[in-house]
Amino acid sequence: MQNQHLIAVGLMLSATLAGAQAPLPPETLFEQASPSVWVVRSFDGNGRPLLQGSGVVIGSGRLITNCHVLRQARSVNVGRENVSFGATLEHADPERDLCQLRVANFHAPAVAIATPDGLRVGARVYAIGAPRGMETTISDGLISGLRRNAQDQLDAIQITVPLSPGSSGGGLFDAQGRLIGITTFGLRDAQNLNFALPAAWIAEVPARAQAALAARSAAMAAADAARAAPPTGDRVFEYRLTDRQTGTSQMVLLRADPAARQGDGPVPITQPLGGEFDQAAPPEGWIGKAPQAGQRWPLRYEKRAGTGSISMDLTAVAFDDAPMTIAQRTLPIVRVQYRGHTTRGSSGVYFSSTYLANAWYAPSLGRIVKFEAAARTSHMGASGFHIDERLELVDIRSE
Numbered sequence: 421m422q423n424q425h426l427i428a429v430g431l432m433l434s435a436t437l438a439g440a441q442a443p444l445p446p447e448t449l450f451e452q453a454s455p456s457v458w459v460v461r462s463f464d465g466n467g468r469p470l471l472q473g474s475g476v477v478i479g480s481g482r483l484i485t486n487c488h489v490l491r492q493a494r495s496v497n498v499g500r501e502n503v504s505f506g507a508t509l510e511h512a513d514p515e516r517d518l519c520q521l522r523v524a525n526f527h528a529p530a531v532a533i534a535t536p537d538g539l540r541v542g543a544r545v546y547a548i549g550a551p552r553g554m555e556t557t558i559s560d561g562l563i564s565g566l567r568r569n570a571q572d573q574l575d576a577i578q579i580t581v582p583l584s585p586g587s588s589g590g591g592l593f594d595a596q597g598r599l600i601g602i603t604t605f606g607l608r609d610a611q612n613l614n615f616a617l618p619a620a621w622i623a624e625v626p627a628r629a630q631a632a633l634a635a636r637s638a639a640m641a642a643a644d645a646a647r648a649a650p651p652t653g654d655r656v657f658e659y660r661l662t663d664r665q666t667g668t669s670q671m672v673l674l675r676a677d678p679a680a681r682q683g684d685g686p687v688p689i690t691q692p693l694g695g696e697f698d699q700a701a702p703p704e705g706w707i708g709k710a711p712q713a714g715q716r717w718p719l720r721y722e723k724r725a726g727t728g729s730i731s732m733d734l735t736a737v738a739f740d741d742a743p744m745t746i747a748q749r750t751l752p753i754v755r756v757q758y759r760g761h762t763t764r765g766s767s768g769v770y771f772s773s774t775y776l777a778n779a780w781y782a783p784s785l786g787r788i789v790k791f792e793a794a795a796r797t798s799h800m801g802a803s804g805f806h807i808d809e810r811l812e813l814v815d816i817r818s819e
Contacts, residue, residue, distance in 0.1 A: 427502040438452075439511055441515070441596065443595035444548065445751070445800040446588020446660065449546060449558075453531065453578065453597050453599075455529055456554045457549060457591050458528065459472065459475075459500055459555045460474060460521070461492060461498075462484070462489060462490050462492075462493030462561065463493060463502075470491070471489050471491065471609055473485055473550070473589040474489075474587060474589040474590035475498055475590075477530050477546070478531065478622055480526075481499060481526045481527075482520060482523070482530075483521045483523065484520055484521075484622050484624060487514045487518065489607040490509065490519055496521065500555050500556065502653070506524075508521065509522075510626075511630075512632070513621075513624070513632065515630040515631070515737070515739060516617060517737075518617060518622065520625050523748055531599040532599065533592055533599045533600075533619050533620075534598035535620070536620045538680050539563060541562075541565060541566060542562055544561075544565065544686075545560065545593065546558055546562055546581070546591055546592070547583065547590055547591070547592050547593075547616075548591050549583075550586045550590065551572060551587045553768070559581050559610065561740050563577060564612075564613075569576055569794060570796065576615045576619060576774065578665070579592065579601075579603075580612040581603070581614060592616040595721075599619045600619050601616030601617055603615075604617050604619045610804055611818060632739070634741040636747065638743060639742060639743055639752050639753060640752070655675065656674070656816070656818065657787075658815040658816075658817075659671070659673075661694055661697075661810075662810045663807070664808040664810060665781050672693050674693070682817060695811060696793045696809045698717055700732060702732070703721050706756070706758075706777075707756060709789060710754070713740040713754060714753075716737070719733075720732065720733050723739065726766070727766045728765055728766025729764070732775070734761075735759055735760055736758050737756070737757050739756075739793045740753075740754060741780060744782070745780070746814070746816060747817065748813070751782060751784055751785065751789065752779050755779070757776075757777070757778050758775070758778070759775070759778070761773065761777040762795055762813060770783055771819065773797045773805070775793070775794075777791065778790075790813065791810070793807055793808075794807060
C-alpha cells in the first residue's frame with residue numbers, strides 16, 4: 421500500500437514538472453505575450469513619419485527594438501490601440517542592431533526571457549509584431565537553424581516564421597511564451613528564410629552602448645589631431661595577409677604612382693591584395709565613397725571565382741571606431757560591418773553560410789587599412805568552405 425502511494429506521488433510530481441514545461445496553446449501564448457509588444461514609429465525634425473517597426477517591453481518603462489527602425493529619427497513614439505507614448509533612446513548597440521528605448525509613465529508588462537541553451541532546431545516558435553503596421557499580429561513557424569560565427573558563438577536564429585516590413589524589433593517567443601529573439605530581417609528572393617537576434621544579447625546592450633560612445637569620443641579626438649597634422653609620404657603601402665585557420669601569412673607590397681595623385685584625394689592603387697578581400701569584393705569595391713557613421717546599405721551581387729561563383733547577400737553598416745596607429749601615425753577610422761549570407765560552389769554543387777566581415781577605413785588615406793572576414797559551412801569536403809582571414813596595413817612610407 422505504501423509503495424502504491426509513493427508511485428502515485430511520483431506520478432503526480434512528474435505530471436506537475438511536465439506541465440510546467442508544457443507548450444502553451446497559441447491563443448494562450450498570444451494573450452500572455454502580446455501586451456508586451458508595441459508599435460515603434462520614428463519621425464523627422466518636422467514630425468513627418470520615417471519608419472515603423474516593433475518593440476518588446478523588457479522592463480519598467482523600457483523596450484528593445486532594432487536600431488535600423490530609428491535611423492535618422494528626431495523623435496520616436498510607441499503605441500497600440502490608439503494609445504501612444506513618447507520615447508527616448510537610452511542605449512544604442514548599432515553593431516548588433518539593438519537599441520533600448522525609455523518611456524515615461526509606461527507600465528506595460530515585461531516579457532520573460534529564456535536562456536539560449538534551450539534553443540533547438542525544429543522547435544516551434546511564434547513571432548508577435550506589427551508587419552505592415554498590422555499591430556499585435558502573431559505568426560508561427562520553426563527554428564530552422566542556429567547560425568554561429570567563426571568563434572562558434574550564436575550569431576542569429578534562423579526561422580521559417582514569415583516576416584514583413586514592420587516586423588523589425590518584434591518578439592520571437594518559444595512555445596512556453598518566453599522571449600528567445602528579436603525579429604530582424606529576411607533575405608530577399610528567399611522563401612521563409614528569416615532571422616532573429618538572440619534575446620540573450622539584450623542584457624549586454626547598456627555596457628556595449630557605453631563602450632561605443634567611448635570609442636566614438638576617442639575617434640573624434642583623433643580626427644581633430646589628424647586634421648592638424650595630415651599624413652604625408654603615402655607612396656608605398658605594405659599589407660600583411662593572414663590565414664587565421666593555419667596561422668600562415670604573407671606580405672603584399674603596393675606602390676602608388678605619384679603622378680596619378682589628384683589634389684588631396686587618395687593615392688590610386690590598382691594591384692590586387694589577394695585573399696577574400698579581392699575574391700569576394702563587390703563590383704564597386706568594399707567601400708565606394710567615404711561612409712558616414714550610422715549609414716546602412718544592402719550589397720547583393722554575384723561574381724565568378726575561378727571555375728565557380730560567389731553570391732553575396734549582405735547588409736553593410738558604418739560605425740565610428742577607435743583610431744589606429746600605423747607607421748607612427750594615428751588615423752581616424754570608420755568601421756564598416758558586412759553581415760549576411762554567402763553561397764559558393766561550382767559544377768552545380770553549392771553551399772551557403774552566414775557571413776561576417778569588417779573593414780576598417782581611414783578617410784585621411786582614402787583606403788581600407790584592415791579587413792577581416794569569417795564564414796564556414798558544416799560540410800568541409802571539396803565543395804565546402806571555411807574562411808577566416810585578416811588583411812592589415814602594417815607600414816606606409818615614401819619609398
